[in-house]
Amino acid sequence: MQDSPLLDDLDRRVVHALQLSPRASWAQVGAVLGVDPVTAARRWERLRADGVAWITAYPAPTSTRGPMALVEIDSAGRSLDIADRLADDRECATIDITSGGRDLMLSVTARDLAGLTDYLLHRLGALEHVRSIRTHLSTRVITEGSGWRLPALTESEQARLQVASGPVDRAATAVLSAAERAVLSGLVADGRASTAELAASTGMNPRRVRDLVRDLLRSGRLVLRTELQAEASGWPIYAWFFLRVPAAAATTISPRLGSLPEIRTVLQIAGPSNLIMAVWLRELTDVSRLEAAVERQLKEVEIVDRCVVLRCTKRVGVVLDETGRRVRTVPML
Template sequence: MDDLDRRVVNALQVNPRASWAQVGAVLGIDPVTASRRWQRLRDHGDVWITAYIAPPGERGPVALVEIDSAGHSLEIADRLADDPQCASIDIASGGRDLLLTVSAHDLPRLTDYLLHRLGNLDHVRAVRTHPVTRVIAEGADWRLTALTETEQARLRESAVPTDHTRRRELTDQERAVLDALVADGRASTTELAAATGLNPRRARDLVRDLLGSGRLTLRTELRAAASGWPIYAWFFLRVPAAAATAISPRLGALPEIRTVLQIAGPNNVIMAVWLRELTDVTGLEAAIETHLPDVEIIDRAVVLRTTKRAGVVLDPTGRRMRTVPMEA
């Protein structure tokens, strides 16, 4: 990806359904050029936009799960790839072989998945579950740094304003639209109409209402190796309970941070980061220790391969292969 590619991707991170005319106007390029750049990257599996209902933690209970697989990491990852409850799968270094992000519609369904699906897998020697009590930051919020604040503000102007007080259960028509957006969050109203049997105007209005009520999250993603931030790591932190609410958002504001979770457990904050170099793992630790002295870093894990991210199944190079709708 060159600089213009990154600017196009960054624009769609800010406003995933911005028109190509809007993107072109902000970036100072022809709309056709912006469209072609995105389509080329999407065709290669380097970028994609998917959809899911509400942010994690609001659509149902979430847990981060560590698995000791006795050397069978890839086999287990492949067996879990099509599970709608298993949102993300990382093969990691350190004291665990796999790190899973698991979610379900309600706590009984989550418990059933943890005990029966994961607990009965062959070759699994240990399963450690970290229930998430609060999602401070998630991958949908992470941004490339290719646009200025002014450019980002211009793109946000055309985004649908959100009013979270309008949340309610999805209708059958809204679920049909969601299903179409899971595979391609930029599907046109014509494409949505063809997929759902609705007329284009109705499909457009449903998308706007889903976004406006905060019930729909559109997530623009890219292959880590193409992003300029190819090193992916998890940190397990211990923060004084009285300080966790104040410190966690400060961690989430760091540009390297993709995910910050408050956890019910001794390591009460767990975060995921993308970094430019492997040596930056130590550098980030030093920065946290210097600027946040109340934070104790208990453990860390470098991700060797991600096989699934937010419902999207990835090939060994990190390119999108297919999308599995997450349970909602």
Template sequence: MQDPVALDEVDRRVVHALQVSPRASWSQVGAVLGIDPVTVARRWERLRDGGAAWVTAYAAAPRSPFALVEIDSAGHSQDIAALLADDPQCATIDITSGGRDLLLTVTSRTMAELTEYLLGRLGALAHTRAVRTHLVTRVIAEGASWRLAALTETETARLREPPMPPARARAGLNADEQAVLDALVHDGRAPTADLAARTGLGPRRVRDLLRDLLRSGRVTLRTELQAGSSGWPIYAWFFLRTPAAAAAVISPRLGSLPEIRTVLEIAGPSNVIMAVWLRELTDVGRLEAAIESQLPEVQIVDRSVVLRTTKRVGVVLDSAGRRLRTVPMQR
């Protein structure tokens, strides 16, 4: 396995800035960070070209069903991960320790399509001993909101977009909007001229569509980086059981923890599942102890440490966690 790309403090500040505002101009980022814009651009290009950091995009579909799926693979976890890597419905693939070999995030447009993928595609896989599905009922926190904590609150505030009147709500994307999203998926920072060339639309039309898609919240831009370069290289999933009446209060408290990447409420015996990034393996036990101490009504049912992530939110990764290519998600 190749070593992670080494990020110095300036690199981390650049990545954090793009987590806050993925399409901020280099002049704006440079002004906030106190760095020449050309230097900022070169820093990002080195990280992007090396696969250590990237900006992708996906359609925000709050009513679309999705699920977490555990697979016991009888020792064939890497084979199954490679087989599923180019499936649009399979957004994230984690190879894990513990009571499951693989943990997948599966998305779809309708419940019927989700069911067909779960029963048809995953149910027919060779070398699987068991497939267990957890349907997600509510998203409390997601990885797009996770930050590197390399900037001050003042710097972060300078990068945030000013509030704008909400755009008229619409369901789905029309053909031109979908074309812009398809181009953004591969590079969420692509200049307007590049987006226009890829879509065949005029630059002004692209600017208007992009502004509307982002302002309406129908498209999400997400800045990600190689986990091993983040300073938080240990990735783990926790399966929790909370009293149903208290879940609405407990879940947001879990989502506020700095280590948290994802918190999901699910329909199942473990009614809350969360993903965390940690600095050291010993922090798994420390976090468990903190949860048990601060939230005694929460029972930790199980946990799994991720050995390798081969795909994260549509981005296929190499063995070191670097971006190889992007497979647009079905949302």
């Protein structure tokens, strides 16, 4: 097993810059960071080649992505076997091996509810060694991991990069055309793939590709997600919390949860636990600390259950090795 590299200050600044503007030119990144563009590009390429950081792409939750569910599996002690068998499933976006009252937590998507039901009943239901499956259908995505930031840039530096990335115009149609899906496919493995590379892989001319990428980003229909190895981030502890909140208060409490810096994902769920959130923390003791802080600040929230992720083998389509480094990307539906 390789030791996880310690990111130095410039590494962290490059990652944060690309979280804010994943396709910013190296000239833009270098100008904001105060370094030569070649230096910034070299730092990123080393992180990417080592599997420590990466950029992938997928349709936004409000776009053509269909229903999503969190699935708890009791695997009878065969968690790794099941995780390996599901790794290449396009429907299975994230696979967490966990402690607590379940062995596996899966994030599952499909084009429509019928497809999701079919996957749950026939693919997961037919797996050997699975003793029980509990499904939580998501009714609303409050916060997702693409919005999590590695705090390394000043507010003014962040503002300069956000201006460079341009405004979002959500008036465009949500449906992705065949040409847009072809471009999306090219961005899945590398969200910084050049216009020339995308043109070569799609068979379209470079100007057409450039326009499609710009329109997808400006419409908010495409998510470009800059990720990194959890251990290298400084927040290596990954946990899920299951919450129960009065229905009338859910719409006001959910955004308040999503604003906490440790929280990566908040989902409203149709079930006994009507909110589920994922967090990254610095130390294992922070699990209890965060739980106490939530209960103290949000009196309406009842924490029903929690679990710590022992290993994440797939994160939003990206298959990870035992150290949390990127191995390959499986396109999501």
